[in-house]
Amino acid sequence: xxxxxxxxxxxxxxxxxxxxxxxxxxxxxxxxxxxxxxxxxxxxxxxxxxxxxxxxxxxxxxxxxxxxxxxxxxxxxxxxxxxxxxxxxxxxxxxxxxxxxxxxxxxxxxxxxxxxxxxxxxxxxxxxxxxxxxxxxxxxxxxxxxxxxxxxxxxxxxxxxxxxxxxxxxxxxxxxxxxxxxxxxxxxxxxxxxxxxxxxxxxxxxxxxxxxxxxxxxx
Amino acid sequence: xxxxxxxxxxxxxxxxxxxxxxxxxxxxxxxxxxxxxxxxxxxxxxxxxxxxxxxxxxxxxxxxxxxxxxxxxxxxxxxxxxxxxxxxxxxxxxxxxxxxxxxxxxxxxxxxxxxxxxxxxxxxxxxxxxxxxxxxxxxxxxxxxxxxxxxxxxxxxxxxxxxxxxxxxxxxxxxxxxxxxxxxxxxxxxxxxxxxxxxxxxxxxxxxxxxxxxxxxxx
Numbered sequence: 113x114x115x116x117x118x119x120x121x122x123x124x125x126x127x128x129x130x131x132x133x134x135x136x137x138x139x140x141x142x143x144x145x146x147x148x149x150x151x152x153x154x155x156x157x158x159x160x161x162x163x164x165x166x167x168x169x170x171x172x173x174x175x176x177x178x179x180x181x182x183x184x185x186x187x188x189x190x191x192x193x194x195x196x197x198x199x200x201x202x203x204x205x206x207x208x209x210x211x212x213x214x215x216x217x218x219x220x221x222x223x224x225x226x227x228x229x230x231x232x233x234x235x236x237x238x239x240x241x242x243x244x245x246x247x248x249x250x251x252x253x254x255x256x257x258x259x260x261x262x263x264x265x266x267x268x269x270x271x272x273x274x275x276x277x278x279x280x281x282x283x284x285x286x287x288x289x290x291x292x293x294x295x296x297x298x299x300x301x302x303x304x305x306x307x308x309x310x311x312x313x314x315x316x317x318x319x320x321x322x323x324x325x326x327x328x329x330x331x
Numbered sequence: 332x333x334x335x336x337x338x339x340x341x342x343x344x345x346x347x348x349x350x351x352x353x354x355x356x357x358x359x360x361x362x363x364x365x366x367x368x369x370x371x372x373x374x375x376x377x378x379x380x381x382x383x384x385x386x387x388x389x390x391x392x393x394x395x396x397x398x399x400x401x402x403x404x405x406x407x408x409x410x411x412x413x414x415x416x417x418x419x420x421x422x423x424x425x426x427x428x429x430x431x432x433x434x435x436x437x438x439x440x441x442x443x444x445x446x447x448x449x450x451x452x453x454x455x456x457x458x459x460x461x462x463x464x465x466x467x468x469x470x471x472x473x474x475x476x477x478x479x480x481x482x483x484x485x486x487x488x489x490x491x492x493x494x495x496x497x498x499x500x501x502x503x504x505x506x507x508x509x510x511x512x513x514x515x516x517x518x519x520x521x522x523x524x525x526x527x528x529x530x531x532x533x534x535x536x537x538x539x540x541x542x543x544x545x546x547x548x549x550x
Contacts, residue, residue: 140359223495234496262511266489269503269512273491276442277453284488292481293488296519 123161125151127175130168131217139169139221169221173230176218179208180233184240187315194247195302196310199294201240202271203314206285209275219275238268245301252305263301270297287314342380344370346394349387350436358388358440388440392449395437398427399452403459406534413466414521415529418513420459421490422533425504428494438494457487464520471524482519489516506533 129150133142144165148158162168183204191197208215222233245260254260270293278284294312302310348369352361363384367377381387402423410416427434441452464479473479489512497503513531521529 223498232499234499259511259514263515265503265508266512266515269490269492269496270485270488271492272495273488273493276491276495277488279442280451280453284484289484292478293485295478296482296485300515300519 119161122151122153122157123171126153126158126161126168127171128214131172131175131214134169134172134217134221135213139165144168170230172214173218173222173233176215176222177231177233177236179212179215179218180205180236180240183208188244191315193253193306193308193310194244194251195253195298195306198241198244198248198267199298199310199312200315201244202294203287203290205237205271206274206287206290209278210282210285220279223276234268234272237271238264241268248301253303254301254305255303258301258303263297266300267297290314338380341370341372341376342390345372345377345380345387346390347433350391350394350433353388353391353436353440354432358384363387389449391433392437392441392452395434395441396450396452396455398431398434398437399424399455399459402427407463410534412472412525412527412529413463413470414472414517414525417460417463417467417486418517418529418531419534420463421513422506422509424456424490425493425506425509428497429501429504439498442495453487453491456490457483460487467520472522473520473524474522477520477522482516485519486516509533 126147130142130147132150133147137146142165144158145155147168148155151158158168162171184201187201187204188197191200205215209219210216219233222230241264242261245254245264248254249258249260274284274289274293283289291313294310294314298310298312345366349361349366351369352366356365361384363377364374366387367374370377377387381390403420406420406423407413407416410419424434428438429435438452441449460483461480464473464483467473468477468479493503493508493512502508510532513529513533517529517531
């Protein structure tokens with residue numbers, strides 16, 4: 113069925129196994145032998161794809177970055193209102209962090225600058241938030257006089273914090289927690305010029321419990 | 332001059348040296364020999380105080396917890412308005428994270444649950460935020476109908492995120508960044524019942540640039 117070459121399949125399996133290993137044991141204790149065994153291949157096959165543990169970690173982070181990018185693009189495509197798109201993107205990302213081990217491990221590795229050689233996920237998220245707030249401002253959807261940069265920073269801080277806090281207590285990334293965050297934030301952002309008040313509980317069309325929710329949204 | 336016994340002085344020097352070593356190299360790469368050398372003592376002296384690297388890390392976290400507790404108590408003592416006390420506490424903590432290596436390393440270690448054996452600093456901070464919001468609610472200082480628990484979670488998320496983001500870019504913990512956070516948050520919280528609007532830029536009486544600002548406040 114699949115046209116994906118075997119080599120690409122193996123690489124994806126290694127990335128997933130690495131994410132599971134990093135997620136369970138942390139980067140310093142993760143062993144390359146456990147990563148290759150988890151992917152059902154030899155350590156030789158692992159070394160064909162990745163020179164070092166740092167290279168595997170960078171690949172996990174790149175995959176998490178790709179998921180972030182795809183999610184944001186898909187939500188924007190489906191949701192013309194930029195404030196609603198911002199709300200919906202946070203919900204989709206929270207669900208991916210909660211359910212997809214590659215996204216979760218990618219963000220966590222990305223937090224440990226000693227190991228990071230790939231993309232800066234939080235900086236990319238900050239850019240995404242600023243772009244959506246800029247579009248909202250152009251459409252006169254924001255509270256008049258709002259300091260959009262400060263609001264963007266507060267929101268990036270809060271979402272980053274929720275991700276970090278969820279490592280100890282998964283309740284920080286449940287739909288109700290993210291909805292609560294938006295019930296707090298939307299009154300700061302949404303002005304009287306909006307045709308309708310954004311819905312803090314996120315996307316209505318997304319099927320629940322699927323790891324790649326953003327991809328599912330466009331099917 | 333000091334009446335502190337030599338043993339307690341050595342222990343404090345070891346905690347500070349450990350914090351510097353963890354801050355610079357991360358926990359996994361930190362060597363006990365570097366920690367004892369940084370404190371100007373032998374590794375034997377280190378082992379007199381701490382059995383393992385995890386025990387040194389726990390002591391750094393305990394010291395950071397003590398600083399958090401003292402700061403919060405001092406600010407409350409000086410600031411009767413609970414919302415202003417909340418604002419001022421975040422400013423004092425941000426300055427401590429930016430300037431005091433023991434506080435910074437303590438929070439960072441505390442984020443890595445694999446190594447944590449001491450206090451949960453973020454849970455303690457959450458309790459502190461909830462207590463101050465409860466007091467504000469009792470005094471009718473909050474926006475009517477505010478979901479204080481959700482606001483507390485949003486604020487704990489944002490402050491946690493600022494701390495994590497500052498590891499890559501110190502600008503997240505500057506006074507102006509924390510002031511911007513409060514310019515975003517205060518309109519959510521502060522209701523018309525307040526005798527005066529809280530000041531987002533934090534405490535007026537704190538001398539700048541001192542590592543232990545909370546202690547300085549009471550002098």
